[in-house]
Amino acid sequence: MLLTADKVFDGSTFLTNVTVEVDQDKIIAIHQGVLPNAEYIAGTLTAGFIDVHVNGGGGKLFNFEPSVETVETMISAHAKFGTTALLPTLITDEASIMERAADAISDAVKQNSPGILGIHFEGPHLSIPKKGVHEETLVRPIGDREKAIFNRTDLGIKIVTLAPENVSDEDVVELINNQVKVSLGHSNATYERAKEVVALGADSFTHLFNAMSPFTSRAPGVLGAALETDSAWCGIILDGHHMHYGSAKIAHAIKPKGKLLLVTDSMSTIGSDQQSFEFFGVEVIRDGDKLSTPEGTLAGSALDMITAVKNAVEHLGLSLEEALNMVSLYPAQYLAVDNKMGSIQVGKQADLTAFTNDFNVSKTWIAGKLIHTND
Numbered sequence: 001m002l003l004t005a006d007k008v009f010d011g012s013t014f015l016t017n018v019t020v021e022v023d024q025d026k027i028i029a030i031h032q033g034v035l036p037n038a039e040y041i042a043g044t045l046t047a048g049f050i051d052v053h054v055n056g057g058g059g060k061l062f063n064f065e066p067s068v069e070t071v072e073t074m075i076s077a078h079a080k081f082g083t084t085a086l087l088p089t090l091i092t093d094e095a096s097i098m099e100r101a102a103d104a105i106s107d108a109v110k111q112n113s114p115g116i117l118g119i120h121f122e123g124p125h126l127s128i129p130k131k132g133v134h135e136e137t138l139v140r141p142i143g144d145r146e147k148a149i150f151n152r153t154d155l156g157i158k159i160v161t162l163a164p165e166n167v168s169d170e171d172v173v174e175l176i177n178n179q180v181k182v183s184l185g186h187s188n189a190t191y192e193r194a195k196e197v198v199a200l201g202a203d204s205f206t207h208l209f210n211a212m213s214p215f216t217s218r219a220p221g222v223l224g225a226a227l228e229t230d231s232a233w234c235g236i237i238l239d240g241h242h243m244h245y246g247s248a249k250i251a252h253a254i255k256p257k258g259k260l261l262l263v264t265d266s267m268s269t270i271g272s273d274q275q276s277f278e279f280f281g282v283e284v285i286r287d288g289d290k291l292s293t294p295e296g297t298l299a300g301s302a303l304d305m306i307t308a309v310k311n312a313v314e315h316l317g318l319s320l321e322e323a324l325n326m327v328s329l330y331p332a333q334y335l336a337v338d339n340k341m342g343s344i345q346v347g348k349q350a351d352l353t354a355f356t357n358d359f360n361v362s363k364t365w366i367a368g369k370l371i372h373t374n375d
Contacts, residue, residue, distance in 0.1 A: 001023075001368065002021055002035050003022070003352070004018065004034045004035075004041065005042075007044045008045045009045070011325065014044075018031060018034075019031040019034055022352075028347075048083065048365070049328055050083070050085045050117075050331040051085075051327075052120060053089050053122070054263075054265070058074060061267060062089065063091050063101075066103075070088075075115040075116065080361060080372050082327075083364075085116075085341060085351060087118050087157060089120040090119065091122050092134040095146060102119065102155055105119040105156065109154065114366040114367060115351075115371075117337065118158055123161065125160075125162040125163060126161075126163045127139075127165060127166060129188045130212060130213070132211045134186065141166065142162075150175055151178045159182075160183065161184070163184070163185070164194055164222075165190075167197075172200045181204065182197070183202065184198075185212060186211045188212075188222075189221075191213075191222070195225050208234040208243070209223060210298075212226070230256050230259070235263035236260060236263065237265050239301050239302075239307075240311065248316055252316060267302070269302050279299060284300075306353075306361050309323045309327055329343050350367060362375075363375075
């Protein structure tokens with residue numbers, strides 16, 4: 001397969017008058033000039049987007065249908081908006097649902113389901129004051145059943161979002177020793193406790209600003225720890241509802257380059273015509289690009305990745321290069337898969353996204369296979 005475009009973003013610069021050659025699932029060459037028989041793409045060709053926090057899509061929510069079919073529906077829905085790899089995210093739930101979700105991801109990984117990198121457990125080891133829409137009766141300490149799930153070696157990449165004030169140092173160390181990426185979130189912890197858990201090996205913060213103790217002059221909180229820890233990655237939900245764009249600008253100015261990631265935290269509505277759904281007995285209503293309960297509590301998002309990129313450019317004033325890296329190269333680096341994805345480089349997997357100048361995704365390939373096209 002030969003592809004050319006008005007612009008090709010390789011992860012560091014925009015290239016023009018080049019042809020990307022793909023053989024099976026790999027990029028095997030980037031040729032100078034437009035080769036005969038190359039498929040022309042109007043707009044930009046870039047590395048596919050990687051979403052580390054996605055709860056559903058295509059009308060399905062991972063919690064309620066934890067199966068290979070669900071995660072494959074999710075990747076198909078998000079591919080319409082440029083995502084080529086994701087971590088299906090399980091919101092706080094019963095241990096039996098966690099086990100079913102883990103089994104589904106294990107099967108997906110064994111079957112090499114396109115775009116499924118692993119699993120993100122958002123809870124259930126959270127803080128009640130910062131639980132957000134998570135079901136309070138299911139929030140709990142880490143028990144033996146949860147440990148057995150987290151310690152599995154057949155789940156691909158594993159992320160666990162937890163509140164550091166509600167877990168022991170021993171639990172954190174055990175998670176990290178079992179190759180779990182520990183992310184701090186839904187937490188009312190002090191700055192000091194958050195920093196203690198970072199020192200143990202936690203390397204990220206979940207949806208920065210949201211559901212975490214705020215930064216104040218006398219108590220920097222979890223937010224202060226996130227902003228002050230240069231080594232930590234932070235996900236942001238850039239939909240204009242979860243955070244003020246000014247707050248996002250400040251975070252981008254403070255965090256070292258490469259440490260701020262765009263995530264969706266999206267629910268089942270992406271790629272579907274759903275306008276509402278039930279979540280643990282509570283109705284969640286879609287209002288444009290916003291999801292909330294009747295009481296006004298945000299309940300995940302209706303954000304897709306290409307819109308997040310657009311918002312980063314139009315509302316934060318970021319370069320398109322930086323915005324694209326925030327959904328491709330930087331998450332690949334966070335997940336330690338940048339040796340095989342996250343940029344258009346020879347030898348890397350052919351996960352590719354094409355979009356027009358007005359930020360509409362026209363084509364998406366996963367491992368060299370066309371997954372979505374607007375043609």
